[in-house]
Amino acid sequence: MAYMLDILPFLLEGLKVTLTIMGVTLLLSIPLGFLLAFLRHTGLKILIFLIDGYTWLFRGTPLLLQLFFFMYGLPFFGIVLSRETAAYLTFVLNYGAYFTEIFRGGIESIDKGQFEAAKVLNIPRFVQIRKIYVPQVFKRTLPTVANETITLLKDTALVSTIALGEMLRNAREVVARDLTAEPFLLAGIIYLMITFVLVMTFKKIEKKVGVFN
């Protein structure tokens, strides 16, 4: 136990990186997903083509490959990104693609009648989206978004491959140094604790937005 407490600060330092990547990704990829899903809903062929191309590309290739490309591939084109920027960019674009598809499904599940009602009332398009569709899409897709968030937490461990010191990488370093499995155990416990908090938080949000059901 004393040993665990000893190594905890080093793991928590890694946790900071883990949570920052997660926070930045959620903060940017969810609005990106909403924006692209609604742009796609306009029905403009060129937009549909571009957005579908984007989601195909980022859902169709491994996250790890995308991470390597932004970190080690872009320099061949004269673009050099810091490790953090490469990580943020990869995760935002990758998760943005998934969220676009999730929210597209959400928009399509809204009964067409509400769109028509908004039209005959001449409610401005932006107000329609903000006041009517976003809340409903948000509510309908919440369980899926919760799932994605948990996956994201675990996916952040991939940034260790571009030498970013997130929690699992730090745990592995301690394992190599002290030749014991306990750091892995501790990292596992921390992941589970965060997941628990996430699950409880999403349950609370679901309950709150479920009021119009």
Place this chain on the structure above:
Amino acid sequence: MNTLRIDSITKAYGEHRALDNVSLQVKKGEVLSIIGPSGSGKTSLLRMVANLETINEGTITLDDTPITIANTPKKTHPKIGYVFQNFNLFLNLNVMDNITLGLRYTKGFSKEAAEEKALTLLRQFSLENKKDRYVSALSGGEKQRIAIIRALALDPEILLFDEPTSALDPENIKEVQEAIKVLTDASITIMLVTHEVRFAKEVSDRLAFMDQGALIVEGPTKDVLEKQPKRLKNFLNALAQ
């Protein structure tokens, strides 16, 4: 003198001619009911007046100003209100917000002014105790009456009803009909698509009968029901069975 004039409207979906050269006119304060079997084109006609669908040929004018453009999507004219068969209330909003959304963002009312106007209307229809309810907690009849209030709140000069009682249980039909009746007594112009011939007879100044995309007969309610062309007679007999 608000006159809605529908002039030689034609609409086809692929091979199917939904509307074939239909012309109609509704004068200010008049109640025109359109009856006819399913697929006769009556709902399509109403949707075109509200620009929910485009027309292929012909024009629709309000006080001699065109409100539609053939084959071109357009906004609904602000003087036109629409009540849907399936209510189409906004599910994430409570009754009050359903009514005030249009007032605030289309008409530019302040929140307080919008709520005051909504409350007046809710009182008029004895629904003020439902103002905080979400749509899922309302009966079918209440939903439709709220939908009527929502349309009415924007002060339309013409109100279009698309089979407003078809999605309702029998016990809810009467309360919605009563609500519509209140409006027919006011000076608002109404176009009502319905299956309820008895109700149409009761409230309409004029009656139109459509079949297979064509307007078969139109005129003062009494005259149309007295003359009864063969197709209308068949339709009414079928309904009575």
